[in-house]
Amino acid sequence: MAWRDFKKRFKRQMSDMLEIPSDIIMDLPKIVLVGDLQLFIENHRGIVEYTAENVRVNVGDYEVAVSGEELILRNILPDEICLEGRIKSLQFVR
Amino acid sequence: MFLFRLISFMFGYVNILVRGENLEKFLNMAASRGIYLWDIRRIGENELFVKTRLSAVKPLRHIGRKTKSRFSFRGREGIPFVISRIRKRKSLVIGVVFFLSGLYVLSSFVWFIDVTGNRRLPAERILETAAEAGLRVGTAKLMVDQEKVENLIRERIPEISYVGVSISGTRATIEIAEKTIIQKEKLQPAHIVAKKAGLVKEVLVLVGNPAVREGDTVVPGQILISGIIPHPEEQSGEAGSPDGNQVAPPLTIPPAYVHARGVVRARVWYEGYAEVPLLEEGVRETGNSVSRACIKIGSREIIFSGRRDIPFTDCRIEREVKKPPAWRNLSIPVELISEKYYELEKYREMRSRDEAARLARLKALESARSGIGGPVRVIEEQAREITLKNPDNLVRFRAYIEVLEDIGMEKTFERPGS
Incomplete structure (x- = not known):
């Protein structure tokens, strides 16, 4: 466990130092929110739950939970999800 | 994004209703296998609405079997389906082709x-x-x-x-x-004659021999400027003796014949008369109008614009009928009729004697003015009421307009002896 934490910290420092975006080096999700209308999640690991009110998306270490109304999945690609609807909240669930 | 949709439309796509217990798994599996799904909508507890390309249907069935979900197709869109629909309606396609080619062929002629x-x-x-x-x-x-x-x-x-x-x-x-063809100089001799009766005010002679003086009264047809110029000697002889009782020289030299030109202005009177009743009754337009257009086929009329019923009790109709041109003795029994209805109303107007007099005066002057043609200078305008012994309900006016006007008019004549 200690070794893994060390690796993580090292990667972060490297990305800070070399100014490389951390989503590339550390394999983190990149989430873009357009108002409350659209949500793009890049680098996801699959959908955990999908209903019109709640969407949970696995992004590796944790889940992104979105709640709102009339949510639809505009499209799904292997590494990108586009969500549309009236978004109310966005949570990271560990 | 738009490009994606366009390509999907070109290759055709289907709307699928997916029923199953584990729909998230179905979505993940499809995404990981590179099947493009879009507009995913949760409809019910175990139902999803999904759009996907035609080519993705087969692999999707495979995934469906694995995740224990069932499909039902709800709509097919895109060019492949449009084409198959058109195939079933061949006569429509033939009609379209026929129409377009007809339009093209007919537009290549001069009409x-x-x-x-x-x-x-x-x-x-x-x-x-x-x-x-x-x-x-x-x-x-x-x-x-x-x-x-x-x-x-x-x-x-x-x-x-x-x-x-x-x-x-x-x-x-x-x-x-x-081409503007310049008219040849008139060689034929001409007089200038009066076209109206009047009192000569001024005479300006350019060519010719003046026949009237200022102050003369002339009648229509009278020669104002003569085209016959006597020989100078003869003329000077005449001018030299106002009493004119000098004996003419025995040898007469033939006079010169010219095309007289000049301006003769005279005072001319115009008369006009008008009467206005004190009580006037009649029919006039109210200014309201309704237009209507219809196609007449055989004896049936089809109104396609305007009102069906005409809201006027009394009206004047202006009707314009357009017909296709007849060929030999065949004619197409179709007419395009456009009608305009003007509302009429009966009116009854009472006037005071003053008001009627004012109106009659204006009308009389108007009628006098209508006789004037061409540019004139008005010297005097007057209108008088005609009073009768026993006054009835008519007001009568007579108007006189005095104008200064060019009364000359060319009149050719034959050169004597030629």
């Missing part, structure tokens, strides 16, 4: 010929010449040699200085400029 710019020449003459050169209604545009038409018109009709033939769409326009 209208306009002639512009001709003032004195009749358009028929130009059209005839154009037809001879190959430009007539119904010829193919390709067959018309514009230069040839232009040249032929210019050759045949010498009064034309410029011809331009242009074809735009199905309309050919022949643009023409006429």
Whole structure:
């Protein structure tokens, strides 16, 4: 466990130092929110739950939970999800 | 994104309703296998609405079997489906092709010929010449040699200085400029005669021999400026002796005959009369109107714009009928009728004597003015009421207008002895 934490910290420092975006080096999700209308999640690991009110998306270490109304999945690609609807909240669930 | 949709439309896509217990798994599996799904909508507890490409249906069935979900197809869209739909309606396609080719073929003929710019020449003459050169209604545009038409018109009709033939769409326009032919100097001798009766105010002679003086009263047809100029000696002899009882010289020299020119202004009177009743009754337009257009097929009329019922009790109808041209004795029994209804009303107007007098005065002057033609200078205008012994309900006015007017008019005459 200690070794893994060390690796993580090292990667972060490297990305800070070399100014490389951390989503590339550390394999983190990149989430873009357009108002409350659209949500793009890049680098996801699959959908955990999908209903019109709640969407949970696995992004590796944790889940992104979105709640709102009339949510639809505009499209799904292997590494990108586009969500549309009236978004109310966005949570990271560990 | 738009490009994605466009490509999907081109290759065709389907709407699928997916029913199953584990729909998230179905979505993840599809995404990881690179099947493109979009517009995913949760409809019910175990139902999803999904759009996908036609080519993805087969692998999707495989995934469905694995995740224990069932499909039902709800809609097919895109070009492949449109094509298959069209295949079933061959006659429609034939009709479209026929229509378009008809439109194309008909638009390659000249159907209208306009002639512009001709003032004195009749358009028929130009059209005839154009037809001879190959430009007539119904010829193919390709067959018309514009230069040839232009040249032929210019050759045949010498009064034309410029011809331009242009074809735009199905309309050919022949643009023409006429030569201005300078009229020859009039050689025939002429008098200037009075066209109206009046009192001569001024006489300005350019060519000729004055026959009247200022202050003379003339009657229509009287010679004002004579085209016969006596021999100078004869003239001076006459002018030299006001009493005029000098004996004429025995040898008469023939006088000169000229085309008299000059201006003779005279005072001319115009008269007008008007009467206005104190009580007037009649019918007049109210200014309200309704228009209506209909197509008459056989004896049936189909109104396609305007009101069905005319809201006026009394009206005047203006009707314009357009008919397709008849061929031989066959005519198409279709007419396009456009009608305009003007509302009429009965009116009854009472006037006071003053008001009627004012109106009658204006009308009388108006009627006097209507007799005046050409540029004049008005000297005096007056209108008088005509009073009768026993007054009835009519007000009568007579108007006089006095104007200063050029009363000269050319009148040719034959040179005696020629």
